Amino acid sequence: xxxxxxxxxxxxxxxxxxxxxxxxxxxxxxxxxxxxxxxxxxxxxxxxxxxxxxxxxxxxxxxxxxxxxxxxxxxxxxxxxxxxxxxxxxxxxxxxxxxxxxxxxxxxxxxxxxxxxxxxxxxxxxxxxxxxxxxxxxxxxxxxxxxxxxxxxxxxxxxxxxxxxxxxxxxxxxxxxxxxxxxxxxxxxxxxxxxxxxxxxxxxxxxxxxxxxxxxxxxxxxxxxxxxxxxxxxxxxxxxxxxxxxxxxxxxxxxxxxxxxxxxxxxxxxxxxxxxxxxxxxxxxxxxxxxxxxxxxxxxxxxxxxxxxxxxxxxxxxxxxxxxxx
Amino acid sequence: xxxxxxxxxxxxxxxxxxxxxxxxxxxxxxxxxxxxxxxxxxxxxxxxxxxxxxxxxxxxxxxxxxxxxxxxxxxxxxxxxxxxxxxxxxxxxxxxxxxxxxxxxxxxxxxxxxxxxxxxxxxxxxxxxxxxxxxxxxxxxxxxxxxxxxxxxxxxxxxxxxxxxxxxxxxxxxxxxxxxxxxxxxxxxxxxxxxxxxxxxxxxxxxxxxxxxxxxxxxxxxxxxxxxxxxxxxxxxxxxxxxxxxxxxxxxxxxxxxxxxxxxxxxxxxxxxxxxx
Amino acid sequence: xxxxxxxxxxxxxxxxxxxxxxxxxxxxxxxxxxxxxxxxxxxxxxxxxxxxxxxxxxxxxxxxxxxxxxxxxxxxxxxxxxxxxxxxxxxxxxxxxxxxxxxxxxxxxxxxxxxxxxxxxxxxxxxxxxxxxxxxxxxxxxxxxxxxxxxxxxxxxxxxxxxxxxxxxxxxxxxxxxxxxxxxxxxxxxxxxxxxxxxxxxxxxxxxxxxxxxxxxxxxxxxxxxxxxxxxxxxxxxxxxxxxxxxxxxxxxxxxxxxxx
Numbered sequence: 122x123x124x125x126x127x128x129x130x131x132x133x134x135x136x137x138x139x140x141x142x143x144x145x146x147x148x149x150x151x152x153x154x155x156x157x158x159x160x161x162x163x164x165x166x167x168x169x170x171x172x173x174x175x176x177x178x179x180x181x182x183x184x185x186x187x188x189x190x191x192x193x194x195x196x197x198x199x200x201x202x203x204x205x206x207x208x209x210x211x212x213x214x215x216x217x218x219x220x221x222x223x224x225x226x227x228x229x230x231x232x233x234x235x236x237x238x239x240x241x242x243x244x245x246x247x248x249x250x251x252x253x254x255x256x257x258x259x260x261x262x263x264x265x266x267x268x269x270x271x272x273x274x275x276x277x278x279x280x281x282x283x284x285x286x287x288x289x290x291x292x293x294x295x296x297x298x299x300x301x302x303x304x305x306x307x308x309x310x311x312x313x314x315x316x317x318x319x320x321x322x323x324x325x326x327x328x329x330x331x332x333x334x335x336x337x338x339x340x341x342x343x344x345x346x347x348x349x350x351x352x353x354x355x356x357x358x359x360x361x362x363x364x365x366x367x368x369x370x371x372x373x374x375x376x377x378x379x380x381x382x383x384x385x386x387x388x389x390x391x392x393x394x395x396x397x398x399x400x401x402x403x404x405x406x407x408x409x410x411x412x413x414x415x416x417x418x419x420x421x422x423x424x425x426x427x428x429x430x431x432x433x434x435x436x437x438x439x440x441x442x443x444x445x446x447x
Numbered sequence: 448x449x450x451x452x453x454x455x456x457x458x459x460x461x462x463x464x465x466x467x468x469x470x471x472x473x474x475x476x477x478x479x480x481x482x483x484x485x486x487x488x489x490x491x492x493x494x495x496x497x498x499x500x501x502x503x504x505x506x507x508x509x510x511x512x513x514x515x516x517x518x519x520x521x522x523x524x525x526x527x528x529x530x531x532x533x534x535x536x537x538x539x540x541x542x543x544x545x546x547x548x549x550x551x552x553x554x555x556x557x558x559x560x561x562x563x564x565x566x567x568x569x570x571x572x573x574x575x576x577x578x579x580x581x582x583x584x585x586x587x588x589x590x591x592x593x594x595x596x597x598x599x600x601x602x603x604x605x606x607x608x609x610x611x612x613x614x615x616x617x618x619x620x621x622x623x624x625x626x627x628x629x630x631x632x633x634x635x636x637x638x639x640x641x642x643x644x645x646x647x648x649x650x651x652x653x654x655x656x657x658x659x660x661x662x663x664x665x666x667x668x669x670x671x672x673x674x675x676x677x678x679x680x681x682x683x684x685x686x687x688x689x690x691x692x693x694x695x696x697x698x699x700x701x702x703x704x705x706x707x708x709x710x711x712x713x714x715x716x717x718x719x720x721x722x723x724x
Numbered sequence: 725x726x727x728x729x730x731x732x733x734x735x736x737x738x739x740x741x742x743x744x745x746x747x748x749x750x751x752x753x754x755x756x757x758x759x760x761x762x763x764x765x766x767x768x769x770x771x772x773x774x775x776x777x778x779x780x781x782x783x784x785x786x787x788x789x790x791x792x793x794x795x796x797x798x799x800x801x802x803x804x805x806x807x808x809x810x811x812x813x814x815x816x817x818x819x820x821x822x823x824x825x826x827x828x829x830x831x832x833x834x835x836x837x838x839x840x841x842x843x844x845x846x847x848x849x850x851x852x853x854x855x856x857x858x859x860x861x862x863x864x865x866x867x868x869x870x871x872x873x874x875x876x877x878x879x880x881x882x883x884x885x886x887x888x889x890x891x892x893x894x895x896x897x898x899x900x901x902x903x904x905x906x907x908x909x910x911x912x913x914x915x916x917x918x919x920x921x922x923x924x925x926x927x928x929x930x931x932x933x934x935x936x937x938x939x940x941x942x943x944x945x946x947x948x949x950x951x952x953x954x955x956x957x958x959x960x961x962x963x964x965x966x967x968x969x970x971x972x973x974x975x976x977x978x979x980x981x982x983x984x985x
Contacts, residue, residue: 313971342977613815
């Protein structure tokens with residue numbers, strides 16, 4: 122059996138506010154990823170997805186701090202590093218991130234080729250500018266075909282939203298990272314552009330530019346097509362993790378069921394299934410929570426759920442954090 | 448209020464504000480605790496002694512007295528220039544940033560015109576053209592009127608950014624007029640920023656006054672830290688090793704400006720929305 | 725009684741921006757009628773001109789050519805128009821002024837109303853609006869916008885509409901910045917506005933899923949033109965325009981094949 126390319130062990134993260142209060146944004150997240158796997162992580166906004174992204178890169182900039190746990194890429198731990206060390210030695214090469222807002226990610230005063238060449242220069246000292254440009258032309262030709270030269274010589278503002286996001290992905294994966302973390306890479310785009318961007322990501326995967334990816338979004342239908350496995354996150358915890366088919370077609374955790382029930386789709390025959398919203402809001406993460414975090418909103422909660430902590434366990438061939446899953 | 452409490456948690460702010468308040472206290476309360484006089488009290492350039500802590504100047508006047516008075520003038524000029532530059536700059540900047548169109552273009556043109564003409568040169572020319580009537584207030588006015596462009600530019604950029612927020616459109620659809628939108632829906636967002644601009648404008652006002660006074664174009668009706676330096680320069684104190692003629696005054700200017708910059712920098716940390724909790 | 729005059733009536737309207745070589749036709753020769761009490765969705769990708777069309781309906785833009793009528797007359801006075809036609813915007817975070825309480829901002833909205841209400845009446849209407857979106861008025865008492873989440877803010881914008889009770893609501897992408905759960909909520913509230921207040925709703929979105937549930941009629945917009953229109957079932961199940969086919973094909977649905985690796 123091959124070694125996992127990415128391992129996360131009991132990772133907990135917290136924010137330290139100015140008033141010394143700890144906000145436990147991520148609690149006890151564990152998973153392993155094989156070479157070539159695409160893991161989708163889904164949840165409501167505020168569930169800790171974006172915090173987790175920083176943790177997975179080992180990038181801890183106050184007020185974010187690691188509480189406990191370990192993250193390993195190819196067996197090498199990313200914990201206990203300075204942000205400078207992470208930027209220099211981890212990002213772009215080991216783990217790379219595709220952010221949501223492509224517009225903020227690109228410096229508006231520089232051409233795409235210079236932004237990209239700077240990334241090469243920052244990680245491979247001594248590479249000449251000309252050599253960098255040559256590599257860029259090659260890589261962007263993979264992505265944009267004959268438009269590559271035009272895109273490289275443009276300023277971000279001259280590009281469409283889709284071209285910008287594809288450029289960002291091209292730059293993020295320039296150094297063939299072992300692991301790519303995509304944080305809502307298509308949420309700001311319309312459906313047609315989303316499809317173009319996803320197709321490009323698939324293309325890069327097929328060509329072996331990178332192999333493994335974590336894809337974060339709140340769109341479960343999208344994950345069904347993109348991810349091999351899906352983890353559902355609620356209030357900082359993983360509540361269910363299984364294959365994409367398991368999660369989408371036969372959810373077991375009440376929260377996953379509720380998420381699927383809230384989904385709207387324009388498919389034939391779906392109109393009669395009335396979507397139901399999940400009432401209430403997730404609990405505050407500033408306090409320690411005794412029982413199940415979803416208990417207050419759970420339609421099938423038992424009285425003891427608010428008291429009894431639920432552990433994640435194997436159930437129906439996937440991991441579920443609910444003793445009463447059925 | 449909460450923001451102010453957060454400011455007090457920043458050591459940099461407390462230190463900067465403390466230092467600044469100390470200089471203000473010296474300027475205001477100095478004459479109460481110290482016998483401030485412009486009379487001749489000793490010989491020319493008497494060395495510092497227990498009686499006259501910082502010695503005397505070329506006319507035999509007590510340097511501590513001169514410094515207290517000079518400090519008062521410098522702070523007064525700074526505040527005056529700061530208030531004028533910030534008010535004019537904010538009004539024009541906020542209006543231009545919000546309105547856009549021709550009015551904005553016009554304001555922009557004026558602003559750019561003022562920016563390409565170095566304000567210090569204008570300051571020198573105007574000061575030089577007032578031969579006798581150069582009062583401290585006049586210098587303050589001139590500084591204020593030549594430096595407002597900087598605040599206008601800074602505020603305009605901020606106002607233009609806030610304009611695109613939907614709450615502005617919603618306010619219009621709620622029936623608010625331009626003035627109400629400017630005052631209720633844009634200005635509050637800029638207040639902390641405007642205050643930071645104000646602090647910087649005070650600092651630059653103090654520096655400008657010192658510079659113009661040092662080259663001999665300062666106010667004729669009073670003492671100021673720059674005038675002390677001008678006299679020291681004219682009398683060749685620098686070459687004669689009379690350090691007490693220029694060091695205390697230079698230190699004083701540096702301390703005030705340093706304190707103001709500290710306040711500004713620390714406020715940036717607290718007001719910056721990304722760092723806010 | 726629904727009247728026979730259409731709420732909005734557009735005849736060959738065009739809206740251009742810029743001039744000369746840079747001339748962009750954001751809305752290009754569009755004609756339609758929207759009847760009283762209807763929910764119409766305008767669906768299209770970014771840059772298709774749907775938001776510009778929404779702004780024309782709100783009276784924020786005037787058409788460059790063609791005739792655009794609200795209840796049979798042109799929009800002359802914006803404030804008169806906003807007395808009856810109101811809107812919900814896309815970004816709930818930027819819709820409130822963070823220096824005033826939410827309640828005071830909801831109450832300030834009544835300034836636009838022609839029929840002047842007393843303070844108590846306004847307060848009652850705001851309470852009713854909050855209750856309509858399942859928020860207890862005491863829960864937001866003294867609260868400022870930054871103390872709420874995006875989903876809650878979006879509800880506040882809808883509470884504003886429930887309180888104001890305009891005749892027409894223009895909802896400009898109210899779901900694009902909120903996640904799946906909140907979307908189902910917004911659907912509920914839009915239906916409630918229609919059923920309880922018989923409001924005419926124009927729903928501008930790229931979310932064809934939501935528009936499928938909510939609307940009486942669907943317009944598909946592309947490059948400034950309406951390329952397909954009709955009942956949701958007809959448009960979605962029997963699309964006539966290749967644009968609609970493409971748009972439907974681009975949406976990832978769980979039961980349907982999408983792009984494969």
